[in-house]
Amino acid sequence: MRRRIARSERMYVSEIRTQALQICVVRGGVDAQLLDEAFTAVLTEAPGPRSRLEKDGDEYYLTLLESNELPRLHVRPNEPGARLEEYNKPLYFGGPLARAVLLTGSDEDVVMFGVDHAICDGRSATEFCRRIWQRYIDIQSGNYSPGEQQQPQQQWPAPLDDLLPARSEAELDAYLRARLERAEGAPVASLPFRAAGSVPAVPAESLMTSRRLRLTEGETISLMAFARGAKVSVNGLVAAALLAAVRAGLPEGLDDHRLSSFCTVDLRDQVAPDLSHAAMVPMVSWYRDLLEVPDAVDLVELGKRFTTGLRAGVERGEAAMEMQALDLLLPHAQLWPTSLVLTNIGRIEGPPSPKGLEIVDMTKFPLSSRWDPERGAGPLLASPTTIYGRFSIEMPYSTQCFTTEQMDSIHDHVRDSLLACADRAPV
Incomplete structure (x- = not known):
């Protein structure tokens, strides 16, 4: 199953690629397992973040990833230069179009979500970030069960x-x-x-x-x-x-x-x-x-x-x-x-803070490759x-x-x- 990249979207699949980056600074100690589950849950809610870009002749397409190819949360210490290194990790052509990173610190954690602009704009990228934190809250409170979730959405929005x-x-x-x-x-x-x-x-x-x-x-x-x-x-x-x-x-x-x-x-x-x-x-x-x-x-x-x-x-x-x-x-x-x-x-509006955590800052901007x-x-x-x-x-x-x-x-x-x-x- 695939969806052709429309004319207005061709600029996002050229040699210069861009991603929408959302960065949250969080106090209280983020639970990496919960965040990974929340990220995975939100991936089921739209086909775009579960897709890759492919070229077929002169056309480009979005094609669904296999289940074992889906992106997962990447966790690393928030050591000097870690944030800058993550800025410079692109979303490669043919790979996942979304990513999640947790930089763990002693007082504050930094959470980063990146989404390729081929599948989002600023508004939907902001909502993507908000939904992940909401699913974190739902899973934390016992109001979300992966076994009860609906089948992953398969239909891409119209371009x-x-x-x-x-x-x-x-x-x-x-x-x-x-x-x-x-x-x-x-x-x-x-x-x-x-x-x-x-x-x-x-x-x-x-x-x-x-x-x-x-x-x-x-x-x-x-x-x-x-x-x-x-x-x-x-x-x-x-x-x-x-x-x-x-x-x-x-x-x-x-x-x-x-x-x-x-x-x-x-x-x-x-x-x-x-x-x-x-x-x-x-x-x-x-x-x-x-x-x-x-x-x-x-x-x-x-x-x-x-x-x-x-x-x-x-x-x-x-x-x-x-x-x-x-x-x-x-x-x-x-x-x-x-x-x-x-x-x-x-x-x-900033995303909601889960119980025991406080999102003290959020920033967002586009990042060119x-x-x-x-x-x-x-x-x-x-x-x-x-x-x-x-x-x-x-x-x-x-x-x-x-x-x-x-x-x-x-x-x-x-x-x-x-x-x-x-x-x-x-x-």
């Missing part, structure tokens, strides 16, 4: 392509022309890859990491209050702070360059409002915008401009058209230079979210491309910008 409204070739051609016209004008600038070629070769296990910015609960409350008072969305304000940091990190001589942003757009509610958030299938597109970002930009005004453009593009149906016209768009290199990739996660240092420049990736009452931004990056100093500078610039806004919150 996004099947749910989008039909478009004529003339409509797709018109959209392509509009995108090309919008791309005309000043070139787009991206952050330079200062690490590329400047240091010895980076070991393969240390290519990917993430720079995290995290506010306190009080700072988060003040930032939200400022955004409400300034009548700007938090997402727009954060995007503006990130774009301003990119501008500050550019080399001299690029003042006439614009910045571009790719902001993810969740199409689940638009095209399939009855589709459960737990349905393991990618339902995300993006909206690309081009923005003038001077050195002394007003973050509120830029944030409003960002949000207005995003909302207008979504209302015009551009996020859906982006998927349907993808084959036409890809050959045009001028449509893809990027300064910022923003995964619009927003505020999410490969970057291209030879390009010389590239986008800043940012995943902002608010969870357990605290706002944070994860900025995953390749150490072959960006230096620690670059990412520290971006972090400090964005943090200073957001705290300056929080300090101006109405009392």
Whole structure:
């Protein structure tokens, strides 16, 4: 039994693969056997995490794994560098598309769940994590028995392509022309890859990491209050702070360059409002915008401009058209230079804490299997979210491309910008 990878999903099975990573910090001592049973139980609830990717001719397919091939919980001590090593363990083509890791510590444990983006989006990956913790609670309390579970689900959810409204070739051609016209004008600038070629070769296990910015609960409350008072969305304000940091990190001589942003757009509610958030299938597109970002930009005004453009593009149906016209768009290199990739996660509910445990922190972000240092420049990736009452931004990056100093500078610039806004919150 197998399911063909749809056109909009082909980007997830290319040479560069990505996975949605969920990381929970837990106090109280996680029971590895319970967590493994919970992970195994959730695998039965959807065929995607029990699948592998296969190529047959020019097509790609999802095919169910044999029972002895299913992923199991991997347990190891949370020794120095363990978390970074786990960041850099890919989900190999032909192998399981989900993984679970428990890093055991003396005071806190770290639990990591990774899911290939070929079978999930941010929303379903978050729900995947939540369900595992719920099954842990169910098994712990005696309310779940593996012997009484239903037969594993065999039916994959319909792909996004099947749910989008039909478009004529003339409509797709018109959209392509509009995108090309919008791309005309000043070139787009991206952050330079200062690490590329400047240091010895980076070991393969240390290519990917993430720079995290995290506010306190009080700072988060003040930032939200400022955004409400300034009548700007938090997402727009954060995007503006990130774009301003990119501008500050550019080399001299690029003042006439614009910045571009790719902001993810969740199409689940638009095209399939009855589709459960737990349905393991990618339902995300993006909206690309081009923005003038001077050195002394007003973050509120830029944030409003960002949000207005995003909302207008979504209302015009551009996020859906982006998927349907993808084959036409890809050959045009001028449509893809990027300064910022923003995964619009927003505020999410953290998973429930089992009895005797406390999940004190959670973070999530997409992780790419490969970057291209030879390009010389590239986008800043940012995943902002608010969870357990605290706002944070994860900025995953390749150490072959960006230096620690670059990412520290971006972090400090964005943090200073957001705290300056929080300090101006109405009392």
